[in-house]
Amino acid sequence: MLEVRDLGVWFGDRQVVGVDALDLDKGQTVGIVGETGSGKSMTAYAIAGLAPGMGARVEGSVKLDGRELIGLSDGALRDIRGRRIAMIFQAPISSLNPVFRVGDVFLRALRLHGASKANARERAAEAMRSVALSPDLLHRYPHQLSGGQAQRVAIAMAVALRAEVLIADEPTSALDVTVQAEILDVLEKLQAEESLAMLFISHDLAVVSGICDTVAIMYDGEVVERGPVSETLHHPSHPYTRELLAAVPRLTTPEAPDA
Amino acid sequence: MLEVRDLVVRYGPVVAVDGVTLGVPAGPAGLGLVGESGSGKTTIGRAIVRLTEPASGEVTVDGLNAFNAKRGDLKAYRKSVQIVFQDPDSTLDPRMRVGPAITEALRAHAVVERSAWPDRVTELLTAVGLQAEHADRLPHQLSGGQRQRVAIARALAVEPRLIVLDEPTSALDVTVQARVLELIAGLREERSLAYLLISHNLAVVEHLCEQVAVLYLGQVVEQGEAARVLTRPVHPYTRALRTAVPELSETLPAPATKRAEPPNPADPPPGCRFHPRCPLAVDRCRSERPLPREVGGRLVACHRAEDSLAETRG
Amino acid sequence: MTAVTAPTSVPGVRARGFARRNPTLVLGIVLLVLIVLVALAAPWLAPAPGDAGTATHPFNVLTDPSSAHPFGTDLVGRDLLTRVMYGARISLRIVVEVLLIAGVVGIPLGLIAGYFRGRVDQVIMRITDVFLAFPALLLSLAIAFVLTPSVQNMTIAIAVTWWPWYTRLVRGEAASIATRPYIESCRVLGVSHARILARHILPNSITPVLVQMSMDAGGILLTAASISFLGLGAQDPTPEWGLIVSQGAQYFATQWWFVTFAGLAILFTAIAFNLIGDGIREMLDPRRVVSR
Numbered sequence: 001m002l003e004v005r006d007l008g009v010w011f012g013d014r015q016v017v018g019v020d021a022l023d024l025d026k027g028q029t030v031g032i033v034g035e036t037g038s039g040k041s042m043t044a045y046a047i048a049g050l051a052p053g054m055g056a057r058v059e060g061s062v063k064l065d066g067r068e069l070i071g072l073s074d075g076a077l078r079d080i081r082g083r084r085i086a087m088i089f090q091a092p093i094s095s096l097n098p099v100f101r102v103g104d105v106f107l108r109a110l111r112l113h114g115a116s117k118a119n120a121r122e123r124a125a126e127a128m129r130s131v132a133l134s135p136d137l138l139h140r141y142p143h144q145l146s147g148g149q150a151q152r153v154a155i156a157m158a159v160a161l162r163a164e165v166l167i168a169d170e171p172t173s174a175l176d177v178t179v180q181a182e183i184l185d186v187l188e189k190l191q192a193e194e195s196l197a198m199l200f201i202s203h204d205l206a207v208v209s210g211i212c213d214t215v216a217i218m219y220d221g222e223v224v225e226r227g228p229v230s231e232t233l234h235h236p237s238h239p240y241t242r243e244l245l246a247a248v249p250r251l252t253t254p255e256a257p258d259a
Numbered sequence: 260m261l262e263v264r265d266l267v268v269r270y271g272p273v274v275a276v277d278g279v280t281l282g283v284p285a286g287p288a289g290l291g292l293v294g295e296s297g298s299g300k301t302t303i304g305r306a307i308v309r310l311t312e313p314a315s316g317e318v319t320v321d322g323l324n325a326f327n328a329k330r331g332d333l334k335a336y337r338k339s340v341q342i343v344f345q346d347p348d349s350t351l352d353p354r355m356r357v358g359p360a361i362t363e364a365l366r367a368h369a370v371v372e373r374s375a376w377p378d379r380v381t382e383l384l385t386a387v388g389l390q391a392e393h394a395d396r397l398p399h400q401l402s403g404g405q406r407q408r409v410a411i412a413r414a415l416a417v418e419p420r421l422i423v424l425d426e427p428t429s430a431l432d433v434t435v436q437a438r439v440l441e442l443i444a445g446l447r448e449e450r451s452l453a454y455l456l457i458s459h460n461l462a463v464v465e466h467l468c469e470q471v472a473v474l475y476l477g478q479v480v481e482q483g484e485a486a487r488v489l490t491r492p493v494h495p496y497t498r499a500l501r502t503a504v505p506e507l508s509e510t511l512p513a514p515a516t517k518r519a520e521p522p523n524p525a526d527p528p529p530g531c532r533f534h535p536r537c538p539l540a541v542d543r544c545r546s547e548r549p550l551p552r553e554v555g556g557r558l559v560a561c562h563r564a565e566d567s568l569a570e571t572r573g
Numbered sequence: 574m575t576a577v578t579a580p581t582s583v584p585g586v587r588a589r590g591f592a593r594r595n596p597t598l599v600l601g602i603v604l605l606v607l608i609v610l611v612a613l614a615a616p617w618l619a620p621a622p623g624d625a626g627t628a629t630h631p632f633n634v635l636t637d638p639s640s641a642h643p644f645g646t647d648l649v650g651r652d653l654l655t656r657v658m659y660g661a662r663i664s665l666r667i668v669v670e671v672l673l674i675a676g677v678v679g680i681p682l683g684l685i686a687g688y689f690r691g692r693v694d695q696v697i698m699r700i701t702d703v704f705l706a707f708p709a710l711l712l713s714l715a716i717a718f719v720l721t722p723s724v725q726n727m728t729i730a731i732a733v734t735w736w737p738w739y740t741r742l743v744r745g746e747a748a749s750i751a752t753r754p755y756i757e758s759c760r761v762l763g764v765s766h767a768r769i770l771a772r773h774i775l776p777n778s779i780t781p782v783l784v785q786m787s788m789d790a791g792g793i794l795l796t797a798a799s800i801s802f803l804g805l806g807a808q809d810p811t812p813e814w815g816l817i818v819s820q821g822a823q824y825f826a827t828q829w830w831f832v833t834f835a836g837l838a839i840l841f842t843a844i845a846f847n848l849i850g851d852g853i854r855e856m857l858d859p860r861r862v863v864s865r
Contacts, residue, residue, distance in 0.1 A: 035432035146521040147296075176295035177459060179521075181503035181514040188511060203433065206505040210512070229509055247437035248507060249462035252490050308761045337763035344754040352755045354776045363772075367763045410758070417762065 001026050001197050002047070002165055007060035009039070009046050009221075016056070017042050017221045024165065029191060029198040031212030031229075033205050033244070039221035040201050044167050047199070048087050049077045064165070083113050086158030090170040092150035095157065096142040102153055103138030109157055127160035128153070130193075131186050148179035152186060159190060166191075167199045172207065184211055205248055209233055217241050260285040260453060261307070261340075261421050266316035268302050273525045275302040276313070277477035283421060283470075286453035291464030291485055293500070294474035297524045300457045303474075304423040307455065308342045320420055338368045341414035345426040347403040350410045357384070357401075357409050358394030364416035383412040386449075388442055404435035408442065415446070422454045428463065436463075443467060461504055465489045473497045476522055476532040483557025493555045493568045495537045531562065539563045539570075598852025604845035612661035624651035625659035625812045635828045645830035648820060653830065656812035657838050663813050664842060667728050667797045668790050674732035679739030680782060684770050686740065687747025687778075697740065704737040710796060717805040724813060727806035731796055735789070739782055746778030784857060788850030791843040798839050814839050 002024035009017035017039040024030050034040040045051045049069060051058045062069045064084060069077070081087075089095060097105055103124065110120035125135040131152040142150055151171060158166050168187070172180040188211060191198055202208050208215055209229050216226040217240065225238040236242045261283040268276040276299040283290045292300040305311040307318055309325055318325040323336045344350045351360060361380045365371065371379050381391040387408040398406055407427060414422050424443070428436040444467060446452050458464050464471055464485060471485040473494065481494040492498045499515035506512070516536040522528065528535050534544040543562050554564040561567060592599045616622055620642070624630075630650030638645040644653035686697040704712075709731075716730035750756060751774065759769050798815030800806035807813030809820070814835045821831030 035434065148521065177505075178295060178499055178503045178514070178516055180505075181512045182516075184505075184511050185514050204505065205433075206507050209507050210505050210510055233507055233509070243434055245507065247434045249437070249440070249460065249466055250507070251462045251465055251501070251504060252486070310757055310761065334763060337761065340761075342758065342761050344758065346754060349754045350758065352773050352777070355772070363759070363764060363768075364762050367765075413758065413762070 001065060002199075003061070003063040004047060005061040007043065007046055007062060008058070009042050009051055010057040011055065015221060017046060019043055019223055022216060022223070024197045024199055026164070026197050027191070027195040028214070029200055029212040031208035031215040032199065032201045032218055033203065033208050033215055034218035035203055037220065038218040040218045041169055043218070044087070044169050044199060044201050048085055048167055049081060082109060082161050082163065084163060085165045085167065086161055086163035087167040087169065088151070088154045088158060088171050090173050092147065092154045093142060095154040096150060098142050100141075101138070102140055102142060102145070106138060106153070106157055106160070110160055113161055123160045124156075127156040130159055130190065131156045146179075147175050148183060151175065151183055155183075155186060155190065159194065163196070165197045165199070167201070169201045170203070171200075173202065173204070180207070187211065205244055217244065260321055261455070262317070262319050263303065263307065264317040266303065266306060266318065267314045268299070268306055268311055269314045274527075275299045275477055275524065276306070278316070279303060279474070279477070279479055281472050281479065281482065283453050283455055285420070286451040287447045288453045289447065289468035289470070290455050291468035291471040292455060292457045292474060293459070293461060293464055293471055295459055295500075297476055297522065298474035299477040300474050301425055304342065304425045304455060304457050307421075307423055308340050309337070310342075334368070338417050339420040340423065341417060341419040341421075342423040342425060343407070343410045343414050343427050346430055347406040347410070351398040351406055353398050355397075356394065357396050357398075360409065361394075361413050361416055364413045368417045370417055379416070383416055386415065386446065387412045388438075402435070403431050404439055407431065407439055411442070411446070415450070420453060422452065423457070424454050425457045426459070427456075429458070429460070440467065461489050461501065473500070476524060476527050478532060478560065479551060479558075480533065480560050481557060482551065488557055491555075491571060493557065493559045493564055493571065494561050495539050495563075495567055496533045498567065498571065499536075539567055595852055595856055597848050598856060601845050601848025601850075601852050604841065605849060608661055608842055608845060609665065611658055612665050615655075615658040615662055619652075619655040619658045621652040621655045624655045625810075627810050635824065635831070638830050644834040645828070647817070647831055648824070653817070653834055656817060657814070657834050659812045660814040660817065660835065660838060661842070663724060663807070663811065664794055664797065667724065667731075668793050668846075670728045671732045671735055671793045672786050672790065674729070675735040675739055676782070676786065678732070679736035680743050680775075680779075682736075683740040683743025684747045684774055684778065687744040688751045688766070688770055688774055690748065690751075694744070698744070701737040701740045704734065705741070707734065709734040710799060713796060713800055714803065714805055717800055722805045722808055724807045724811055727797060727800050730800070731793060735793070738789075739785070742782055742785055743778055746781055747774050750774055750777050780857075784850075784853050787846070787853050791846035791850065794839065794843050794846060
């Protein structure tokens with residue numbers, strides 16, 4: 001569904017991303033794991049068409065159902081963004097304008113993509129319920145929501161717009177671990193129900209291994225290892241992957257309960 | 260060595276720390292403070308180093324009182340506890356080179372005489388895994404991990420009895436984090452260090468601490484041996500925390516708390532603060548605050564601790 | 574045939590690059606340097622140094638610009654080129670002195686207010702507010718009026734109205750820096766407040782003040798000229814530009830040179846300061862896209 005080939009991103013003379021290939025299918029979750037400077041976020045922005053706006057130069061091919069996205073006009077991109085490709089960020093504030101009530105932003109996004117007023121309200125309420133939030137929360141301002149709630153609203157917007165591809169950039173990194181568990185649960189259920197194609201970017205290998213089917217490990221702008229999660233976890237081939245796995249602090253698993 | 264008794268800290272109407280009692284013996288020793296946002300763990304750390312003043316309660320190190328100390332004792336107290344902060348980008352003065360930054364610590368407490376300062380700086384730098392040349396660098400010329408090492412060196416310079424480590428590696432990449440944690444473990448052995456490790460990461464705490472206290476909305480809900488509490492938790496919150504931690508496996512952690520409005524620290528639930536989200540909550544939990552008692556070899560503040568323990572043994 | 578590429582590390586090339594990227598700043602600096610040179614060289618370059626002082630030439634009164642007197646002469650026959658050149662010394666000195674006094678008074682107050690907060694902050698800021706409530710020119714005039722008019726007293730008067738701006742500016746910076754972890758770690762270490770203020774807070778809050786000072790220089794010059802023009806600043810025979818303009822005002826229709834050259838001097842010096850101020854501000858703007 002989403003095909004990335006020879007994607008290169010430059011800031012001036014410096015190349016920050018050099019991804020040879022990346023594929024994403026309907027109903028599938030692909031994870032991109034890397035540390036700071038690995039280029040994982042920039043890759044996501046490039047795919048979403050946001051890179052030129054940040055002053056970066058993008059080359060290569062990103063095809064959505066065969067249609068080339070690199071080099072598309074702003075108008076065509078705006079159509080695709082939100083409706084076919086949706087993105088959620090680490091800080092939900094990025095998607096929620098603090099001056100407006102959450103519902104206003106939500107409805108405006110829906111109407112921008114063609115829904116009528118009544119229909120938009122319906123879809124928004126439905127989307128909120130699908131992320132286990134009461135539609136009443138739409139009356140609140142973003143600062144009146146908790147981190148977890150705000151993130152769920154961002155997910156709800158992506159769902160309401162009936163996006164087919166969801167790009168999630170560190171969506172749970174800023175959240176408490178118990179809240180993270182809830183959000184990941186929501187994402188997993190949603191993906192199953194809507195057959196979303198999800199690109200999940202994170203520095204947390206443990207989270208990615210839980211929610212993703214395949215994973216791509218990035219280092220210094222390149223994909224150094226890719227494959228199904230089970231393979232990568234248990235039989236890592238690249239030394240950097242092994243270093244990453246070794247570095248994750250692990251909790252001792254409880255042995256048989258004591259008498 | 261460190262004793263915190265019934266500590267209460269308020270930020271305006273919010274009670275950030277509500278009657279916490281804990282202690283750390285002389286080194287080598289590590290106590291972990293585990294909790295999520297709003298738990299009060301950072302506030303406790305700040306109170307111990309006198310960055311925040313408590314509304315009531317006592318903090319003493321080797322008998323020296325943190326808040327009722329007389330002039331001379333205050334200086335001695337400051338020498339006995341130090342802190343390392345979370346954010347490597349703001350933990351060092353961007354305009355001060357590493358050498359002078361560490362020397363500043365030496366100067367503050369006349370740890371050694373002036374002539375010995377340069378040597379001591381080099382010794383401290385090597386102790387934290389850096390080189391003598393790093394003394395001439397400015398913070399922006401160092402990586403995040405290196406800056407945290409300098410922060411640790413600065414804290415060690417005054418030879419404190421206790422160091423409060425406030426999420427020292429949370430802002431670092433995981434490979435860098437592993438090395439800094441190794442450093443802390445190493446220093447603990449070499450210098451008989453005692454520390455209070457504040458972290459939201461259970462695995463990190465388990466690796467570095469023998470004892471742990473789990474905090475929820477300003478109160479200690481479970482406290483005891485780290486190995487025991489973190490691998491076989493009893494309190495429903497600790498259990499939820501433990502199950503929520505993602506492991507390197509192909510399954511996702513199952514959310515273990517009831518869906519409820521996230522707690523408002525300014526208006527906490529009555530009785531047991533965890534009751535709106537607790538799968539084991541009963542009427543008593545809604546009205547009566549549970550006090551810590553010994554269950555399963557550790558202290559648990561829960562009315563249904565025995566039932567919870569039985570569930571884990573399942 | 575080989576292509577020749579200019580090495581980028583040659584100092585001349587780098588300087589040209591800087592000039593291309595910051596034209597405003599460079600132009601301002603060039604102008605100011607010229608003015609400073611004129612001011613410094615006045616005792617040697619000026620045709621009649623005595624005319625900047627008490628000399629008078631009753632037979633040379635109000636003569637046209639000529640080769641002997643390129644700027645003409647004034648109402649007591651003094652060479653105006655000389656007086657304008659010496660005026661540069663006075664104006665520059667006023668600007669430097671005002672900035673110095675305002676800085677020495679305003680910056681420490683701002684640092685203390687921002688770092689200690691609480692009652693100290695309240696007291697300092699209320700005092701600052703009182704001074705800020707007065708329009709600068711009016712307050713300077715009032716003070717200059719009460720003290721006997723002179724360049725020295727005028728300088729003090731202007732400085733008195735200027736320091737509160739720096740206090741307010743520094744206070745904001747200091748307050749934000751005081752809560753940073755590296756300052757907290759100093760407090761936990763037991764570093765004295767004095768040392769924290771001097772070695773940590775001051776260096777990290779000074780930049781906006783320096784930028785502001787560069788932008789204020791032009792305003793100070795104009796304020797000084799205005800006060801002297803109104804007779805409450807420099808007094809004859811001091812060749813201050815504003816005073817010369819005031820003396821020449823009534824002769825403007827017939828002896829145009831009297832007012833004009835002094836006026837132009839004020840104009841160009843103020844422009845030079847403003848260009849530098851704008852240039853520094855542009856240079857420090859984090860949003861500037863530096864093209865390669």
